[in-house]
Amino acid sequence: MTTSAASHKRYFFEKFGLSERLLERCLGEALSAGGDYADLYFESVSATSIGIDESLVKSASQGVSAGCGIRVVSGERTGYAYTDNLSAERLLHAARTAALIASGPAKQPVAGFTETQSPNLYPIPAADLDSDLSTKLDLVMRADRAARAYDARIKQVRASYSDELKRILIAASDGTYASDTQPLARLNVFVLANDGQQTTRGTAGGGGRVDISYFLAEKTPEHFANEAARTSILQLGAVAAPAGEMEVVLGPGWPGVLLHEAVGHGLEADFNRKKTSAFAGLIGRQVASSKVTVVDNGTMPSRRGSLNIDDEGSPTQETVLIENGILKGYLSDKLSARLMNMPHTGNGRRESYQQIPMPRMTNTYMLSGDDAPEDILRSVKRGLYAVNFGGGSVDITSGKFVFSASEAYLIEDGKITAPVRDATLIGNGPEALKYVSMVGNDLQLDEGVGTCGKDGQSVPVGVGMPTIKLDRMTVGGTGN
Amino acid sequence: MTQSLELTTDLQQLATDIVTKARKAGATDAEVVIREGDEFSTAVRLGEVETLKESGSRGVGLRVFVGQRVASTSSSDFTPEGIEHLISGALALARVTSEDPFAGLADTGEFGQLDHDLDLYHEDVYSLPTAERIDFARRCEAAAMSADTRIQNSDGGSFDAATGRKVFANSRGFVGEYRSSYCSVSTSPIAMSRNGEMQRDYWYSAARTLAKLDSPESVGAEAARRTLRRLDGRRVPTQRAPIVFAPEIARSLIGAIFDAANGDSIYRGASFFTGKLGEQVAAESINVIDDGTIVGGHGSSPFDGEGLPTRRKVIVENGVLKTYLLNTYTARKLNMQSTGNAVRGLAGNPGIGNGNLYLEAGSFSPEEILREIKTGFYVTELLGQGVNMVTGDYSRGASGLWIENGELTYPVQEVTVAGNLKEMFRNITAIGNDLVFRGSVTSPTLRIDGMTIAGE
Numbered sequence: 039m040t041t042s043a044a045s046h047k048r049y050f051f052e053k054f055g056l057s058e059r060l061l062e063r064c065l066g067e068a069l070s071a072g073g074d075y076a077d078l079y080f081e082s083v084s085a086t087s088i089g090i091d092e093s094l095v096k097s098a099s100q101g102v103s104a105g106c107g108i109r110v111v112s113g114e115r116t117g118y119a120y121t122d123n124l125s126a127e128r129l130l131h132a133a134r135t136a137a138l139i140a141s142g143p144a145k146q147p148v149a150g151f152t153e154t155q156s157p158n159l160y161p162i163p164a165a166d167l168d169s170d171l172s173t174k175l176d177l178v179m180r181a182d183r184a185a186r187a188y189d190a191r192i193k194q195v196r197a198s199y200s201d202e203l204k205r206i207l208i209a210a211s212d213g214t215y216a217s218d219t220q221p222l223a224r225l226n227v228f229v230l231a232n233d234g235q236q237t238t239r240g241t242a243g244g245g246g247r248v249d250i251s252y253f254l255a256e257k258t259p260e261h262f263a264n265e266a267a268r269t270s271i272l273q274l275g276a277v278a279a280p281a282g283e284m285e286v287v288l289g290p291g292w293p294g295v296l297l298h299e300a301v302g303h304g305l306e307a308d309f310n311r312k313k314t315s316a317f318a319g320l321i322g323r324q325v326a327s328s329k330v331t332v333v334d335n336g337t338m339p340s341r342r343g344s345l346n347i348d349d350e351g352s353p354t355q356e357t358v359l360i361e362n363g364i365l366k367g368y369l370s371d372k373l374s375a376r377l378m379n380m381p382h383t384g385n386g387r388r389e390s391y392q393q394i395p396m397p398r399m400t401n402t403y404m405l406s407g408d409d410a411p412e413d414i415l416r417s418v419k420r421g422l423y424a425v426n427f428g429g430g431s432v433d434i435t436s437g438k439f440v441f442s443a444s445e446a447y448l449i450e451d452g453k454i455t456a457p458v459r460d461a462t463l464i465g466n467g468p469e470a471l472k473y474v475s476m477v478g479n480d481l482q483l484d485e486g487v488g489t490c491g492k493d494g495q496s497v498p499v500g501v502g503m504p505t506i507k508l509d510r511m512t513v514g515g516t517g518n
Numbered sequence: 519m520t521q522s523l524e525l526t527t528d529l530q531q532l533a534t535d536i537v538t539k540a541r542k543a544g545a546t547d548a549e550v551v552i553r554e555g556d557e558f559s560t561a562v563r564l565g566e567v568e569t570l571k572e573s574g575s576r577g578v579g580l581r582v583f584v585g586q587r588v589a590s591t592s593s594s595d596f597t598p599e600g601i602e603h604l605i606s607g608a609l610a611l612a613r614v615t616s617e618d619p620f621a622g623l624a625d626t627g628e629f630g631q632l633d634h635d636l637d638l639y640h641e642d643v644y645s646l647p648t649a650e651r652i653d654f655a656r657r658c659e660a661a662a663m664s665a666d667t668r669i670q671n672s673d674g675g676s677f678d679a680a681t682g683r684k685v686f687a688n689s690r691g692f693v694g695e696y697r698s699s700y701c702s703v704s705t706s707p708i709a710m711s712r713n714g715e716m717q718r719d720y721w722y723s724a725a726r727t728l729a730k731l732d733s734p735e736s737v738g739a740e741a742a743r744r745t746l747r748r749l750d751g752r753r754v755p756t757q758r759a760p761i762v763f764a765p766e767i768a769r770s771l772i773g774a775i776f777d778a779a780n781g782d783s784i785y786r787g788a789s790f791f792t793g794k795l796g797e798q799v800a801a802e803s804i805n806v807i808d809d810g811t812i813v814g815g816h817g818s819s820p821f822d823g824e825g826l827p828t829r830r831k832v833i834v835e836n837g838v839l840k841t842y843l844l845n846t847y848t849a850r851k852l853n854m855q856s857t858g859n860a861v862r863g864l865a866g867n868p869g870i871g872n873g874n875l876y877l878e879a880g881s882f883s884p885e886e887i888l889r890e891i892k893t894g895f896y897v898t899e900l901l902g903q904g905v906n907m908v909t910g911d912y913s914r915g916a917s918g919l920w921i922e923n924g925e926l927t928y929p930v931q932e933v934t935v936a937g938n939l940k941e942m943f944r945n946i947t948a949i950g951n952d953l954v955f956r957g958s959v960t961s962p963t964l965r966i967d968g969m970t971i972a973g974e
Contacts, residue, residue, distance in 0.1 A: 097866060099592070100607050101591065101864065102600075103592075115570075118573075119571065194786050237788070281971075283974055429902075435673075438931060462913040462914055464932055512934065514934025515970070
């Protein structure tokens, strides 16, 4: 572990001419007008993406960026400045700009850094990250061929592979000193099917904090291509989704986006500190059926939402949000943990050095229950079975959330019947999970496609869920 | 400002140097974009400063062609080594991409830029001292919070400003640059009803100059009005009823018309407007225009993302689809001419984006539109992304106010509105006279019939 931490640091020191002495000077400058806390977040990202379209490799791009964000916290106030020029002069200037938030006598950072000890959730040999372009190219070409071979009605195929390597180094006035190298890779397939009468779409994708070998061994281009093609062909025969309140069964895996929207955001500590969340003040109260236990877990190996350390240099952890239906805790960063006098859960995240960190989810999922998925479906007289979703959204304050089904079926007399067209499901966060009457024994995590947006900042996340049944939920179709 | 003039020359020189170097390194054509930006933002909450942020950054993007192959690189590293890496990286990538007969820069005669001043840049957005910026945000929030005793909490008030500069050069001799400025004031109050239910809404004003920004007080008052009218919302039974989209919501439907006419979706057959040029795609009263040339417009620019002059296009005229929206690549795929709608970031191939996109105003006041409706739904907010541009299927979460006998009555929440865009565009039965250019996509109030509301 220590060797890898040392190598993350060495990267910044050698490439950008940083030194521990300079970090200390910047922190000292940041606290030159007082304040409770200051931190420096250095980031260097290199990203590659390659895309096939109409069986031609039409795009290939690479990008590099580097910068540093400097934050000064004084009570509830935050001053922030960033620079993409990592010279000592510019860093000190940014520190002085961030320092403007405070107005008092200078404070001293604690003497000496303590390096954060972190696990190695995504051990990837550095050499593998630079795997040659031809291997990446081969992935998208395989996806293109597989999708086209799936069915003659597949008329358009686009596939893309993108990966990035993000190196971060964090130093803070409380002595925090942490670094990490975070890989992230993703393969995506988009297809259009046409049967001469109508056109439908299908998408599939996945990845995680993995290298290219994951797509050669575990989840192959053919897997994603077949999945995208299957969905688009299925949609050719879809009927109008029903409209109104009914029983809804959600399949395992990505439908866990329900949890992300219905409860996850509402449990981020900043909203609760400000009492702007529909969940504010509900700790210890029943917010879901007793069958429901939901956790956020940033420590799962190789997953898209996982992190060795968060963007404030703290180790991530598993945090129980809801246990047997009772609201247990919030997701916090340093600021909210301190101001709320609550446990710090290591959920401080940011999109880039240009942004201020805030409490964010990592991998959020519901634990398995006892029910067999077949029994769950069998119990429904008339309802909707939704197995895949586009995405979702929530109004934190009112608690109203939506998520849009991209693959769903009617359930009639306990049997899955016709596939239905895209439809949005809507509910109220603090209420919706009270209607969970059955929880399957088949917890699955999503394949690694989630990107969560909050206040204009996007971060990669994971979700998961077993099959569940909600006794009532509103389905926004147009049919009867 | 001599200093900024010198800077200008430097960046244009850098851009053309990179083009020249890329050509020397083996590119048959090259295109460079350099962006510089500064921003500051000020947020207050409950009267106290919450965040102050101030910074700048820049980046460079290069796209090279080697014959009919294309690739791109981007970087924030402006050192000579960084630029060398940018160029060698792009050329290495271009070796793995495919020969595409449609790839390439626009033809030389197509490049150009508007010669009138678009009035996009005002230094005054940065002129306020920190204390006054804080005051702007504070006044906006205070106006909302003092509007009604049911507003005791807030997600804050903010004042933001940004300036940007874009330099663009290519190997066909085009060099251009423009600056733009932006400022905004906003607030998001939270109201609580007697039973403890909370609602939040939001209002803002955005402009290119402080002089055109609405007063913080008026923005705060409107935010309060929008928040208060949501309190004690109910659900309604599932039904079909006329829906009136408030202007700030109707704009998303005009955005959908643009997306449906986006050449990238058209040539793939990924849009329900494919093959519909010259056909009736919307009610006869519908005229949709995209115009990148409006002086001071939120969506104006002197040239597009490929160095072509922006222009005014009638997309839909009397309900008939008149043009697709195209960049050079999609125009070639469709055997047409670019409409000057290319947009590009630092990396990748250009996409397609709008200028100032709007639906022409109709003759009815919003009140007149409501008055015609016995039972219906006035939508003030949409939630989620449930729009399928391939099939036109449309299903989104909604909240707003219920219409009874021509009047707005109680608030409605936790319902969905659904239909199919193909039919929705045809079923626009009334257009308001309340078109205001608050952003780059705008619409007046719209009434659409035949949609399904799903609730209880």
